Amino acid sequence: MVTLADLQVRTLGPCTVSSPLAMYVSERETNEYYVGETDRILYDDTVELITARGLPLDELPTFEAGGPRRSIFFDPAATKVGVVTCGGLCPGLNDVIRAIVLELHTHYGVRDVVGFQHGYAGMVEANGHPVVQLTPEYVARINERGGTILGSSRGAQDPVAIVDRLVELDIDILLVIGGDGSMRGAHNIGREIESRGLSIGIVGVPKTIDNDIPHIGQSFGFSTAFAKAAESIKAARVEVEAAVGGVGIVKVMGRHAGFIACYAALANHDADFVLIPEVEFSLDGENGLLPLLARRVSERGSAVIVLAEGAGQDLIPADDRTDASGNAVLGDIAGFLRDQIGKDFANRSQPLTMRYFNPGYAIRSVPADASDSVYCARLAQIAVHAAMSGRTDMVVGRRRHRFVNVPIPFVTSGSHSVSPDGDLWLSVLESTAQPFSMR
Ligand SMILES: Nc1ncnc2c1ncn2[C@@H]1O[C@H](COP(=O)(O)OP(=O)(O)OP(=O)(O)O)[C@@H](O)[C@H]1O
Numbered sequence: 067m068v069t070l071a072d073l074q075v076r077t078l079g080p081c082t083v084s085s086p087l088a089m090y091v092s093e094r095e096t097n098e099y100y101v102g103e104t105d106r107i108l109y110d111d112t113v114e115l116i117t118a119r120g121l122p123l124d125e126l127p128t129f130e131a132g133g134p135r136r137s138i139f140f141d142p143a144a145t146k147v148g149v150v151t152c153g154g155l156c157p158g159l160n161d162v163i164r165a166i167v168l169e170l171h172t173h174y175g176v177r178d179v180v181g182f183q184h185g186y187a188g189m190v191e192a193n194g195h196p197v198v199q200l201t202p203e204y205v206a207r208i209n210e211r212g213g214t215i216l217g218s219s220r221g222a223q224d225p226v227a228i229v230d231r232l233v234e235l236d237i238d239i240l241l242v243i244g245g246d247g248s249m250r251g252a253h254n255i256g257r258e259i260e261s262r263g264l265s266i267g268i269v270g271v272p273k274t275i276d277n278d279i280p281h282i283g284q285s286f287g288f289s290t291a292f293a294k295a296a297e298s299i300k301a302a303r304v305e306v307e308a309a310v311g312g313v314g315i316v317k318v319m320g321r322h323a324g325f326i327a328c329y330a331a332l333a334n335h336d337a338d339f340v341l342i343p344e345v346e347f348s349l350d351g352e353n354g355l356l357p358l359l360a361r362r363v364s365e366r367g368s369a370v371i372v373l374a375e376g377a378g379q380d381l382i383p384a385d386d387r388t389d390a391s392g393n394a395v396l397g398d399i400a401g402f403l404r405d406q407i408g409k410d411f412a413n414r415s416q417p418l419t420m421r422y423f424n425p426g427y428a429i430r431s432v433p434a435d436a437s438d439s440v441y442c443a444r445l446a447q448i449a450v451h452a453a454m455s456g457r458t459d460m461v462v463g464r465r466r467h468r469f470v471n472v473p474i475p476f477v478t479s480g481s482h483s484v485s486p487d488g489d490l491w492l493s494v495l496e497s498t499a500q501p502f503s504m505r
């Protein structure tokens with residue numbers, strides 16, 4: 067069971083340096099925990115459901131408020147910070163890098179900020195990627211570009227070698243921008259740092275295009291990404307309406323969570339079917355996709371299917387392969403559906419014009435929109451505040467409009483997925499209710 071102690075963010079030690087930000091720190095800022103406050107805003111029937119499932123109402127997820135502290139741990143004049151981006155791309159990575167550098171430079175006076183190239187792999191010296199000196203001038207306009215100026219990578223790396231590199235470069239703080247795999251990696255690096263008795267802080271800014279990391283609220287870049295995906299759905303609508311027996315399939319990313327598919331579909335109401343990993347579906351039978359699709363097309367002339375890449379994996383042969391980081395390689399559900407729909411319409415002698423859209427990488431490689439851009443900057447600032455105050459082994463997030471500091475084990479020990487029954491609270495609570503080890 068999760069206890070309040072588990073919610074405490076680890077620190078490297080007592081804060082030692084008086085903060086230059088004293089005026090900037092609000093009264094309620096120091097070590098406050100949002101004990102259950104927001105989670106108590108539950109509807110009666112939700113409370114009933116939670117109780118019926120034996121979940122602990124009094125131990126709802128609550129975290130330390132993010133923000134600047136009165137005292138900081140690191141002396142800005144002598145502090146060196148490293149930044150790394152890992153995993154898949156996501157809109158806003160450059161916004162986060164930029165805001166980290168500017169926050170460190172402008173508000174804390176930290177002048178030595180370096181970027182590691184190509185993820186954790188590039189941190190290991192044997193891989194030969196030199197670090198990049200990140201100055202305000204260097205990062206000035208990087209937010210206008212998609213991707214990450216630092217590059218990224220997947221694949222396992224040895225935390226011992228990474229800590230060796232941090233020591234070699236005299237890094238005091240490592241800021242990791244990455245997904246759940248990256249945060250597992252960060253936790254391992256943190257443990258290696260701890261086992262050597264080093265005072266190196268490690269703080270994460272969680273990143274995932276799939277919006278599937280628990281406890282952090284909406285992940286940055288997600289809103290930009292689904293807005294981009296919605297453009298493809300709109301295009302599919304236009305195409306199929308002009309065709310005879312038009313069926314459009316729009317495949318979007320979403321390995322385990324269908325948030326992109328759902329939000330993009332909701333954005334303009336152009337989709338007739340939304341298939342996501344969280345909801346199993348069958349091809350045939352009364353509620354089978356094929357007869358429903360055929361009926362829809364005969365009644366309305368066309369139909370659009372929005373398909374998350376992880377949907378319907380039980381319908382196709384499993385692919386045993388994994389990517390470099392150990393993530394399962396998904397089966398080709400889009401190819402399978404195109405094939406099945408083609409055969410089904412032919413059997414019915416029903417005219418069919420198939421249009422296939424795969425906006426895949428196009429939605430995650432764009433720059434962040436205005437809203438995401440601001441969100442990225444604020445997350446980055448909260449991460450810098452946490453790191454400078456000596457907090458470690460944690461990530462930043464925003465829950466119910468408040469920025470919070472979340473210990474890494476929370477974000478790596480559950481998952482965030484679409485709740486088909488609408489009981490979103492329960493899916494969050496259930497992931498919290500699992501006992502987990504902080505080590
Ligand atoms: N289970 C793990 N334990 C330790 N480190 C890991 C683990 N999984 C991944 N990593 C490290 O994190 C890096 C990024 O992981 P991964 O490729 O899974 O992307 P991610 O951070 O989950 O982002 P995305 O959401 O884009 O998949 C890898 O290069 C690897 O070094």
Ligand SMILES: O=P(O)(O)OC[C@H]1O[C@](O)(CO)[C@@H](O)[C@@H]1O
Pocket residue numbers: 153154155245274275276319320321375389430
């Ligand atoms: O092709 P890549 O870079 O491994 O990334 C693909 C995966 O990355 C994600 O975007 C998560 O970052 C998934 O939705 C997708 O399956």
